[in-house]
Amino acid sequence: MPRLRACRTTFIWCLAAMAAAAEGVHHPQAIISTSLGAITVELFDDEAPKTVANFIDLAEGRKPFTDAKTGMQVSRPFYDGLVFHRVIPHFMIQGGDPLGTGSGGPGYTFKDEINAHALGLDLEKALVGENLNDKCAYMVNDFMRVEIQPKMKAHGITDQTPGDERQKAGVKVLEEIKDVTLEQFYHDLGYTYDDTLPGAHKPVRGSLAMANSGPNTNGSQFFINLGDTPHLAGKHTVFGMVIGGMDVVDTIGGVKTGEGDRPNVPVVITSIRLVAAPPKP
DSSP states (O other): OHHHHHHHHHHHHHHHHHHHHHHTOOOOEEEEEETTEEEEEEEOTTTSHHHHHHHHHHHTTOSOEEOTTTOOEEOSOSSTTEEEEEEETTTEEEEOOTTSSSSOOSSOOBOOOOOHHHHTTTTSBSEETTEEOGGGTTOHHHHIIIIIHHHHHHTTOOTTSOHHHHHHHHHHHHHHTTTOBHHHHHHHTTOOOOTTSOOOOOOOTTEEEEOOSSTTOBSSOEEEESSOOGGGTTTSOEEEEEEEOHHHHHHHHTSOBOGGGOBSSOOEEEEEEEEOOOOOO
16 A cells, blocks of 8 residues: 555656646745755756655655665655765765665665756767767776777677787777767666656756666665766756755855765754745746
8 A cells, every 4th residue: 555655646746747837837845954954945846757756755754665774664754864974065965865874765766867868968979089078087987898898899809809909999999989979878878868858957056966876776865966067967867956045055065074975963854845836926
């Protein structure tokens, strides 16, 4: 029964999102109350309906989850009492982990909700000359694994292949992959996209997005950007935006941290609750 109730709630949220889009209704809002102040976020239930439903249902105790300490299925406000366990100045603040370590979650995962075309990922090349695009420059090993190595193997290149032959094959491979887009590269890594979702907000300062450990591994952890993070576009579902209390976000982003970017003094999420969206003017 709990699983059926959760599915029913998600279905209702999806219907509400479609109705809101059709009628031009404002997005719902939620208040993230913390030990350092309140943050108000607008939730993009049209662009990421399942993600928003999951966030609110967990927050208000309507969705069963697995208690990380007991292993039992429970239903209670998930985020109450959790902390922002990871804070990196000028980058982001991250919370929503029941273990407070970065490895915890609700006992389930769900798919990303990202429109790659709306983000323009289909128009940007992964390679700029012989170098990786700045947005994926830190992903050299990933690019080698999913783009270059398969091509080299197709050319019969192995670890035993002489250096000059490997070099010639490398030149051919670079020519073959010169038009690989960011969308294709990320897709080859396992990311999936839904071009039917309306629009797409980019990960910029103040955006609310799902934290994950790779493609389609969303659960309960989220982060709020302290600055623009274009290198995260296409890899994290952006499902909201701070519309009040950005000063609180900045205050959290400036706390002293220790090992693992964990605040020395815990920053507690006292509650997250849905509030009524304002009527359309």
